[in-house]
Amino acid sequence: MQPYKAVLFDLDGTLINTLEDLAAASNYALAAYGYPPRPVEDFKMLAGNGVAVMLERAMPAGEATAERVAGLKEKFLEYYGVHYADKTRPYPGVPELLRVLKEKGYKRAVVTNKVEEMAKVILNKLYPDCFDLIMGQRDGVPTKPDPTLAHMAMDQLGVKPEECVFMGDSGVDVQTAVNSGALPVGVLWGFREEKELRENGAKRIIRQAHELLDILEEA
Numbered sequence: 436m437q438p439y440k441a442v443l444f445d446l447d448g449t450l451i452n453t454l455e456d457l458a459a460a461s462n463y464a465l466a467a468y469g470y471p472p473r474p475v476e477d478f479k480m481l482a483g484n485g486v487a488v489m490l491e492r493a494m495p496a497g498e499a500t501a502e503r504v505a506g507l508k509e510k511f512l513e514y515y516g517v518h519y520a521d522k523t524r525p526y527p528g529v530p531e532l533l534r535v536l537k538e539k540g541y542k543r544a545v546v547t548n549k550v551e552e553m554a555k556v557i558l559n560k561l562y563p564d565c566f567d568l569i570m571g572q573r574d575g576v577p578t579k580p581d582p583t584l585a586h587m588a589m590d591q592l593g594v595k596p597e598e599c600v601f602m603g604d605s606g607v608d609v610q611t612a613v614n615s616g617a618l619p620v621g622v623l624w625g626f627r628e629e630k631e632l633r634e635n636g637a638k639r640i641i642r643q644a645h646e647l648l649d650i651l652e653e654a
Contacts, residue, residue: 439651441594442536443585443617445603446547446554446571447482448625450529451561454478455522456515461493464510468503470495479626483605485548485578486511512550519557526624528644533565535648544568544588546601546611548578568592580610585617602647606635620650 447453455475462472473481473493481492490507491499536543543566547554551571558569570588577583589599596616603609604625612619613636620639621632629640639650 438598439541439600439618440598441542441544441589441592441600442647442651443544443546443588443599443601443612444566445601445605445608446545446549446558448479448604448627449526449602449608449622450545451523451525451557452625453523453557454482454626456519457482457489459518459521460511460515461490463514464490464507465493467510468507470498482626483548483607485572486550512553515553519553520560523557523561525561526644530562530565532644532647533562535645537565541651542567542592542594544570544592546579546584546588547571548607580607580614582611582615585611585615589615589617600647600650604632606631609635609637612636618650620647 444450458473458475458478461478465472481489487504487508490511491504533543545554545558545566549571551569551573554571555569558566568588568591570584572578585601589596599617600620601608601612601615601617602620602622604622605627609619609621609632619637620641621637623629623640623642632640641647
């Protein structure tokens, strides 16, 4: 079997628990347009496909138009740009995992549907010097589960798809792994349930971050 050389990580729900800050920024935007707030727990299912899709899902039925969603996104970013780390924290065990991966020489990249500039700001604060590459939502590039971002990351890291593990907490992440040719690893500490991960093609499921090391050593 080809040894694994790189790990691609989702961000929200995988590396960091962003739920409360995403909810606060979304509800700030919704309030600006006179829409009712959504409970924090709702955002476990609303998040995952980028800010615009999350806000469209959060709006009352029948209210979404391209213009309104764009306006809500602007309000969201206005708030989130200041409050992105009020309550956001790394998940237990993840900082230690990243340290070991770095020591062992694995390449490490983030592939997220979060706007790239914001992803870099958050990661530089919570995980400084932990990643070789950060790839996020950008103009002209389709979002996950399209494999384009993942393939761009692989190219820049100099690795083949079969040399990569893709680790995430949602069906979108698992689909991205499958579509890109990486090994799909689902995590159970994030926003989604095991059933969703398995139904979308997860080959491995882990409950604690350090379990990824066992998977990497199988190769």
